[in-house]
Amino acid sequence: MENQSWVPCSARPANAMLRLQLALRVEPYPDESLSSVLMRLVDANGLSSVGALLRDASCVAFGPLVSAEIAELSRVCRIGQSTMRSMCPVEVGGRARGTAFSYAVGRHVIEARHVLVRERERICPLCLLDGGIMLASHRLTWMTACPVHAVQLLDVCPQCEKPIMMTRPNMTLESVKQHGRSATTILAGQRGSCRWVS
Numbered sequence: 001m002e003n004q005s006w007v008p009c010s011a012r013p014a015n016a017m018l019r020l021q022l023a024l025r026v027e028p029y030p031d032e033s034l035s036s037v038l039m040r041l042v043d044a045n046g047l048s049s050v051g052a053l054l055r056d057a058s059c060v061a062f063g064p065l066v067s068a069e070i071a072e073l074s075r076v077c078r079i080g081q082s083t084m085r086s087m088c089p090v091e092v093g094g095r096a097r098g099t100a101f102s103y104a105v106g107r108h109v110i111e112a113r114h115v116l117v118r119e120r121e122r123i124c125p126l127c128l129l130d131g132g133i134m135l136a137s138h139r140l141t142w143m144t145a146c147p148v149h150a151v152q153l154l155d156v157c158p159q160c161e162k163p164i165m166m167t168r169p170n171m172t173l174e175s176v177k178q179h180g181r182s183a184t185t186i187l188a189g190q191r192g193s194c195r196w197v198s
Contacts, residue, residue, distance in 0.1 A: 019056055025078040029133050034087040035121060036134035041077055053077075087136060120155040121164045124148070 024044040028037045038050045047053055057073040059065060065073065065088050074084035102111045122138045124146035138146065138153055145152055156163050 019058075019072075019076055021076055021078050022053075028079065028083055028087060029131070031135050031137065032087070032133045033121075033136040033139045034084075035139065037079070037087065038077075040133075089140065122153040122155045123164060124151060124153055126151055 022041060022045045024041075026037060026040045026044055035050070038053060041047075042050050042053055053076070054073075057069070057076040059069045059073060070084050070088055071081055074081045077084070102109050121134060123134055124138060126149040127133070127135060127138075127146060137143070143153065154164065
């Protein structure tokens, strides 16, 4: 007996094109992570969560997105497809081209063995306080320290020990900044003084 409730993953709801675009848009910064842009959009539009935004754009989960998801997410967020695509990992190289399999993310090319896709964000508290954004390279690569500030990347708040996850309910960019402030206060205590502490 065939399961009648099963729907192929590629099937899009009939009302997919009826989804409204967000009222306010944000302009992505160079090297900003997609999660950072989505958090800024959630904050600007007063949405409940990034998860709700992803569901509205027909994205099953946060991770590598397929072309149809990128197209719908860019339409809902009012960000050009080429800009949206530049924030998503895109396969380059491989056997067909005779080169090592890797991913391009914005201006960076990362070998497949170095790509890290996980639910938790990894943030540099000083980058977050300095520019107010999270960088794609921090989220997607196997680095443990920020190359700009030479501080350890964090995926949990050192004070409350909660994970920094974009899809966690009530997780907004402001709450991530609060975790960053906690971390910089701790870093300042470890280093003696820190000009970044607010």
